[in-house]
Amino acid sequence: MDNFNLENIKRDFERELNQAQSEKDLFELKGKYIGKKRGIISELLEKIPSLPQEERKTFGKEINILKNYLEKKISESFENIEKMKSSLPKMDLTLPGRNVFSGKVHPLSQIKEEIEDIFVSMGYTIATGPEIEDTYHNFEALNTPEDHPSRDIQDTFYLDVENLLLRTQTSPVQVRSMEKKRPPIKLIAPGRVFRRDDDVSHSPMFFQVEGLVVDENITMADLKGTLLDFYRKLFRKDVSIRFRASYFPFTEPSAETDLSCVICNGSGCNVCKRTGWLEVGGCGMVDPKVFEFVGIDPEKYSGFAFGLGIDRITMIKYGIDNIKYFLENDIRFLEQF
Numbered sequence: 001m002d003n004f005n006l007e008n009i010k011r012d013f014e015r016e017l018n019q020a021q022s023e024k025d026l027f028e029l030k031g032k033y034i035g036k037k038r039g040i041i042s043e044l045l046e047k048i049p050s051l052p053q054e055e056r057k058t059f060g061k062e063i064n065i066l067k068n069y070l071e072k073k074i075s076e077s078f079e080n081i082e083k084m085k086s087s088l089p090k091m092d093l094t095l096p097g098r099n100v101f102s103g104k105v106h107p108l109s110q111i112k113e114e115i116e117d118i119f120v121s122m123g124y125t126i127a128t129g130p131e132i133e134d135t136y137h138n139f140e141a142l143n144t145p146e147d148h149p150s151r152d153i154q155d156t157f158y159l160d161v162e163n164l165l166l167r168t169q170t171s172p173v174q175v176r177s178m179e180k181k182r183p184p185i186k187l188i189a190p191g192r193v194f195r196r197d198d199d200v201s202h203s204p205m206f207f208q209v210e211g212l213v214v215d216e217n218i219t220m221a222d223l224k225g226t227l228l229d230f231y232r233k234l235f236r237k238d239v240s241i242r243f244r245a246s247y248f249p250f251t252e253p254s255a256e257t258d259l260s261c262v263i264c265n266g267s268g269c270n271v272c273k274r275t276g277w278l279e280v281g282g283c284g285m286v287d288p289k290v291f292e293f294v295g296i297d298p299e300k301y302s303g304f305a306f307g308l309g310i311d312r313i314t315m316i317k318y319g320i321d322n323i324k325y326f327l328e329n330d331i332r333f334l335e336q337f
């Protein structure tokens, strides 16, 4: 045995210590070098008695120095591992995982976005207007005289400020858009509207989409073709529509649009009350008086307009029987869409 051998042992140890990755590796290293039974150091110590007398002392001393060095290095490494472990957050890996719920787009917003996509693909732009409106845009410019029932305090939420109200319809966006833009006009205006109404199919706040097309030579056939095309795209079905004569102050002639029942395809069911038809919205040709309010020449231009309820359409599409579900935010309802 000579010094050279001890240096080699030290170098091997240092290399192996560097490679050690885990506590288990360290235990193995400890056993290999300073283990009581078969450790390299123990084996060296056992060899001392067989050495010549004069070498025993120095050799023994050097082995002890190496042994102390190895012990120190190994315990330092154990300490480092302990430090690392205590800086990690405590985790119980046996706990069952938590479910992650993903958020969803509200069914009314989904249908609103679908409606927007369909009309945008047909070349329409999307217009908006204020939810707090004035009586001029909500009524007067829409040819709704002061004694008209829809102006009644029963239907309308008036604000304390004179001439201001919560808009009862999206139709004022027609007026605001025509004030700003000359024909050709081709727009839809989705948004919230407010009325003093409250039952299973009416809520004080609900959503409408207004449609307006103004250009030369616009006819009622354009209106009917547009709505038919729209409903076929929305319901992804070969539905039919029919017009029933009606009255709105801002259209002449006016019509209610009926859609062949998307549940029973017209043969009669509970949803369409056995009529085979579903009422889906009002429409008509823009009344020349409205054009006069916004300064568009009714001799040159004509237009059609329509209004539909997003809530009503969503209820029909998904078979929902109470409008209140949309506002309750019950997760059991919302997660179905």
Ligand code: DAH
Binding pocket: 168, 169, 170, 171, 210, 211, 248, 250, 251, 281, 282, 283, 284, 285, 304, 305, 306, 307, 308
């Ligand atoms: N604004 C009407 C309502 O809320 C719906 C409507 C009917 C809109 C006919 C229109 C229309 O644009 O032409 O009851």
